[in-house]
Amino acid sequence: xxxxxxxxxxxxxxxxxxxxxxxxxxxxxxxxxxxxxxxxxxxxxxxxxxxxxxxxxxxxxxxxxxxxxxxxxxxxxxxxxxxxxxxxxxxxxxxxxxxxxxxxxxxxxxxxxxxxxxxxxxxxxxxxxxxxxxxxxxxxxxxxxxxxxxxxxxxxxxxxxxxxxxxxxxxxxxxxxxxxxxxxxxxxxxxxxxxxxxxxxxxxxxxxxxxxxxxxxxxxxxxxxxxxxxxxxxxxxxxxxxxxxxxxxxxxxxxxxxxxxxxxxxxxxxxxxxxxxxxxxxxxxxxxxxxxxxxxxxxxxxxxxxxxxxxxxxxxxxxxxxxxxxxxxxxxxxxxxxxxxxxxxxxxxxxxxxxxxxxxxxxxxxxxxxxxxxxxxxxxxxxxxxxxxxxxxxxxxxxxxxxxxxxxxxxxxxxxxxxxxxxxxxxxxxxxxxxxxxxxxxxxxxxxxxxxxxxxxxxxxxxxxxxxxxxxxxxxxxxxxxxxxxxxxxxxxxxxxxxxxxxxxxxxxxxxxxxxxxxxxxxxxxxxxxxxxxxxxxxxxxxxxxxxxxxxxxxxxxxxxxxxxxxxxxxxxxxxxxxxxxxxxxxxxxxxxxxxxxxxxxxxxxxxxxxxxxxxxxxxxxxxxxxxxxxxxxxxxxxxxxxxxxxxxxxxxxxxxxxxxxxxxxxxxxxxxxxxxxxxxxxxxxxxxxxxxxxxxxxxxxxxxxxxxxxxxxxxxxxxxxxxxxxxxxxxxxxxxxxxxxxxxxxxxxxxxxxxxxxxxxxxxxxxxxxxxxxxxxxxxxxxxxxxxxxxxxxxxxxxxxxxxxxxxxxxxxxxx
Numbered sequence: 070x071x072x073x074x075x076x077x078x079x080x081x082x083x084x085x086x087x088x089x090x091x092x093x094x095x096x097x098x099x100x101x102x103x104x105x106x107x108x109x110x111x112x113x114x115x116x117x118x119x120x121x122x123x124x125x126x127x128x129x130x131x132x133x134x135x136x137x138x139x140x141x142x143x144x145x146x147x148x149x150x151x152x153x154x155x156x157x158x159x160x161x162x163x164x165x166x167x168x169x170x171x172x173x174x175x176x177x178x179x180x181x182x183x184x185x186x187x188x189x190x191x192x193x194x195x196x197x198x199x200x201x202x203x204x205x206x207x208x209x210x211x212x213x214x215x216x217x218x219x220x221x222x223x224x225x226x227x228x229x230x231x232x233x234x235x236x237x238x239x240x241x242x243x244x245x246x247x248x249x250x251x252x253x254x255x256x257x258x259x260x261x262x263x264x265x266x267x268x269x270x271x272x273x274x275x276x277x278x279x280x281x282x283x284x285x286x287x288x289x290x291x292x293x294x295x296x297x298x299x300x301x302x303x304x305x306x307x308x309x310x311x312x313x314x315x316x317x318x319x320x321x322x323x324x325x326x327x328x329x330x331x332x333x334x335x336x337x338x339x340x341x342x343x344x345x346x347x348x349x350x351x352x353x354x355x356x357x358x359x360x361x362x363x364x365x366x367x368x369x370x371x372x373x374x375x376x377x378x379x380x381x382x383x384x385x386x387x388x389x390x391x392x393x394x395x396x397x398x399x400x401x402x403x404x405x406x407x408x409x410x411x412x413x414x415x416x417x418x419x420x421x422x423x424x425x426x427x428x429x430x431x432x433x434x435x436x437x438x439x440x441x442x443x444x445x446x447x448x449x450x451x452x453x454x455x456x457x458x459x460x461x462x463x464x465x466x467x468x469x470x471x472x473x474x475x476x477x478x479x480x481x482x483x484x485x486x487x488x489x490x491x492x493x494x495x496x497x498x499x500x501x502x503x504x505x506x507x508x509x510x511x512x513x514x515x516x517x518x519x520x521x522x523x524x525x526x527x528x529x530x531x532x533x534x535x536x537x538x539x540x541x542x543x544x545x546x547x548x549x550x551x552x553x554x555x556x557x558x559x560x561x562x563x564x565x566x567x568x569x570x571x572x573x574x575x576x577x578x579x580x581x582x583x584x585x586x587x588x589x590x591x592x593x594x595x596x597x598x599x600x601x602x603x604x605x606x607x608x609x610x611x612x613x614x615x616x617x618x619x620x621x622x623x624x625x626x627x628x629x630x631x632x633x634x635x636x637x638x639x640x641x642x643x644x645x646x647x648x649x650x651x652x653x654x655x656x657x658x659x660x661x662x663x664x665x666x667x668x669x670x671x672x673x674x675x676x677x678x679x680x681x682x683x684x685x686x687x688x689x690x691x692x693x694x695x696x697x698x699x700x701x702x703x704x705x706x707x708x709x710x711x712x713x714x715x716x717x718x719x720x721x722x723x724x725x726x727x728x729x730x731x732x733x734x735x736x737x738x739x740x741x742x743x744x745x746x747x748x749x750x751x752x753x754x755x756x757x758x759x760x761x762x763x764x765x766x767x768x769x770x771x772x773x774x775x776x777x778x779x780x781x782x783x784x785x786x787x788x789x790x791x792x793x794x795x796x797x798x799x800x801x802x803x804x805x806x807x808x809x810x811x812x813x814x815x816x817x818x819x820x821x822x823x824x825x826x827x828x829x830x831x832x833x834x835x836x837x838x839x840x841x842x843x844x845x846x847x848x849x850x851x852x853x854x855x856x857x858x859x860x861x862x863x864x865x866x867x868x869x870x871x872x873x874x875x876x877x878x879x880x881x882x883x884x885x886x
Contacts, residue, residue, distance in 0.1 A: 183454075187212035
């Protein structure tokens, strides 16, 4: 329509005979383009009826009929709408560009918000978002008009911020959640600072928009993209969206306006520095939008601050919050409470590290926090949207990471909860969610469940816990034996076909390894977790004094181990490969899977050589080719961070450090200290990312870094100090100090004090020194220099280890002059 001469209302009708007309849509007229979305149908004729005041001229400039795909779903509709408007008026993903985000929530709640890289905050799963805009000195500012950076509170606490930077202002957006699970509140803060030399006048806008932060291609478990915004009511100083969710300005009073989809989008008003006149809207399509407006008049150096509360539950009345905000700074109170909680929760281990490693170690803490936010009640989950389910696989390895960081209660609760879902025959479900246990066979699950129970015992010494859950462990072992029996028949043992004989004595094929989701395989991943579970089960039976059971299970363990390595060798021979395959059938290369044999499997000394070394030589070659552009690649998964540990355990610490730097560069965006499940070569390539943060990937990183700092070696019952420190870490100007490091044997402290190019290592703690002693691993560059233990010259063993039998102890690394 012409911008001045448009109708009051227009109706589109359809017919097949030009006699019987069916209304398809009725729209309020407005200048410019109107998007008319009608239900899918087929007709021969269309009629445009104009309803207008008598004698008033109407000018129709253009009408376009679109293909069905234009609006067969609302995400496609907004792709088209965004293409017709300036970049920045709509979320980044409406341009079919990848949009990154992080989670906002309290520990253990079932509701979490998402904050995207541009400052838009999703209020709950598949719910509307609030998004900031500015109109300053006559110019409209969106995310596209500024430079954007990201940070966390204290650089590690999971309270995320986004900073917009322009030539003459900054805007800092911070989101957090406060309260108890089941009664939490989202808070957001927007601070505009005049950094220029002239006054800034205009408006700050907080828009209510029918969009999720989760992009449209996030289509597992939840569909991302548009969100329902069917009604907005502004009353008593706050808005209520969809009749359920208040958006409450805290201690500030502004204006508010809203409009339906047929009347346009709020961004077109904000660009003109105005608001719609309506304050209460219902929208039949659920695509309404609205905005708060707050006047700005800032002299150079001045700031303006706007804060909001969004209760996550309908049991939280908005009126008391609004009333209290007139007297108190509720955002600052919530921020202080949340920061205190996270600092206390994430700081059981105290450390100081060189500045070059601050982000690495901050990422360890941040991912601990993200694990707790993604956790629903007691269920440990790898994500808050796509992966909002509790896998025993993810949960067991994530629990191990939490235990190593001093978090015990959360692991105990998870283990006890999950144990209730074992099937009567001892089968451990691969995943549990609100629907209950999932019966899909994933044959790594039983070993992982047993490992979880054992890990909790090793870090707590809680023998009663093992005793209480031992019937579940016993049942899980029974099912492992049942699985092994299916592949222990003469058909597999005596078959002349090597491909069948290589399956003898394994657990059956399954899809637990994602590479085999199209067709189940006899994955060695499953079998390495099975041998780990059997080893841990035997140890727990011995611990409880069940000698006969331990002996019986040990027989199963030993026979299974023999058959497992026979299978690997036969598969290598049959397929003509020189590395360890991912499964018995295919001879496939999968170093990320093979790492499980090294950690947590503890099988590094049993794995066939030179195939083990070849596997990881090949892997690091792939990584270097990616970096140097020598190979074509589109994406990889940060599950590959497990390989850091493998290079550490094999003594290749320089490669471990190389990999850490490689993976750190792929935190997206930088500043939030986390990873998605998938990293793409093209930063903006639109594809499924899993969840952000994906905390199984995060737990892989925690486990890898912790193993570089300290590690319990079970083959000789020893504690290794700084086993993964590469020479480069000793070349930093600053040293290291770790306090309260949990181990199997108690909590240990150590400090590496730099003395020029030399170093002193002080070790202490409340530790029951294990049979194999505490072993400080001397960096390679020092192994030919003078080493003293408690002022007495000593030679390290062939692995570069100084064996310590009493505490406190001091190791000196001295260069010969």
